[in-house]
Amino acid sequence: MAHGIAILGAGIFAKEAHLPALAALGSAAPPLKAVYSRSERSAHDLAAAAAKTLGLSEPPAIFHDGDTGSNLDALLKRSDISAVIVALPITTQPSIVLQALAAGKHVLSEKPVAPDVKQGLDLIQTYNQTYKPKGLIWRVAENFEAEPGYRKVGEIIRSGKIGKVSFFKAVVVNYIDKDSKWYKTPWRTVPDYQGGFLLDGGVHTIAALRVMLPHALTHLSGFATLVKDYLKPHDTIHTIVKAGPDIQGTAELTWAHPTQSRPVADGFVITGTDGWISVNQITKPGDKAPTLRILIKSVHKPAEEGKPQEEKEEVVDVLSSGIAAEQESFFAALEGKDDGLGLGDPLAALGDVAFIQAALNSDGALVDLTKLLKDGQ
Known part of the structure; x- marks a missing residue:
């Protein structure tokens, strides 16, 4: 793929699930260009873990809150990043999903799709009306669905x-x-x-x-x-x-x-x-x-x-191998390939x-x- 990805969120699941899945996919996954966390320390930890797990010659770029030159807005402005994996706290994710979509990025966001049904319906409506018509892909990463x-x-x-x-x-x-x-x-x-x-x-x-x-x-x-x-x-x-x-x-x-x-x-x-x-x-x-x-x-x-x-x-x-399967399906969709599995449908995840x-x-x-x-x- 011509463009890379970023991981937003530096918690346990990003390190212990998403990074190993990317490693398992190997060349089938786009390169990890950047990571973001609210704190600089956790962003550094995730970048170091990424370099080790993925066998990178140098860690991905680090972005965090507190510095306008290296915050989330700065990451989303990078032209070499076409998609993001969002693994942030449940109540934080909906606004970050919309922020990434507004920046023209494809999104794979962790389950649950939203904290409650009402917020989930609002989020899905906004995506369907504003961002889906632009060709942007948003999927929910529900690994049990992909198992x-x-x-x-x-x-x-x-x-x-x-x-x-x-x-x-x-x-x-x-x-x-x-x-x-x-x-x-x-x-x-x-x-x-x-x-x-x-x-x-x-x-x-x-x-x-x-x-x-x-x-x-x-x-x-x-x-x-x-x-x-x-x-x-x-x-x-x-x-x-x-x-x-x-x-x-x-x-x-x-x-x-x-x-x-x-x-x-x-x-x-x-x-x-x-x-x-x-x-x-x-x-x-x-x-x-x-x-x-x-x-x-x-x-x-x-x-x-x-x-x-x-x-x-x-x-x-x-x-x-559900996490690798959901990632692989998402990355294929970015290239216009439909595997027919129907993974990541936000409305199904809201169910x-x-x-x-x-x-x-x-x-x-x-x-x-x-x-x-x-x-x-």
Whole structure:
């Protein structure tokens, strides 16, 4: 590619996720020309990490607040930067996305797309009316949506291997203490957005369901609770969910588990008329990334009089590579190539936010997700 990219935000995810993904893509990724952070120190740290991870002869240029000659405006004026990856705090991102678009840059911004549905709808409307007609590309970086493992599950279900989907469950169990590197991030310690970790991390689970299930999530009823006071405003939700015309399921998410050890439970189970699929993350010795293990149980021969039903079992392991996949798709789009995956659609990502917002506010009442996504309330 003729032009380079910049990373805006120097937090954990920029260093530990986006940089390794760029390295994995190699020449398929445009060169990293610059990095930006609000503080000069963190910008220097990210630049040093980039030089090491990407094997650069010299670190990318450093931009930070406090100096008009090297602030974000100065970075966005550079003609050798055509696109930016935005990995900033949730409440900061929408304004930065618009600032980058206004400067004529293509944008890949981290999930969630916005702190709430209303702000997300406003942001999407502005993009569609002002910047999309100019040919600028804005995508939301939701790596679970791009994970080859979850997309594989969707393909298996659409093939009819487990018949017509009847019901599903999603279970997320996380342990966060005050020593966690994620908790120590200042904007997570005192979140100024709904849901805390539930919004920040919970949208991943909903994105995975979005990719795997044959129909969109339409309604939910649930309750939100706070188990650990330092994880305010909420750390746990339990929901009953409807998808499409006749699929029902449950989604349980917590970041307040009492111990690092977890009970034995499948992450996802999707059940059909002719079988079921479970999806779990495992770590294999020697692998640098986790693996999604897909277990498929399907009816091989129906039960006959005097004979039991015969089942067929298949196991498919898919190495996690969602971040590199979302980057690769974005970079291809910059060159006018459509991979047909539909990744990064801001409205689809806002649907994930709508689910979390509805679960936080339901208090047992039925919430129409389609209406919420349309009206913002």
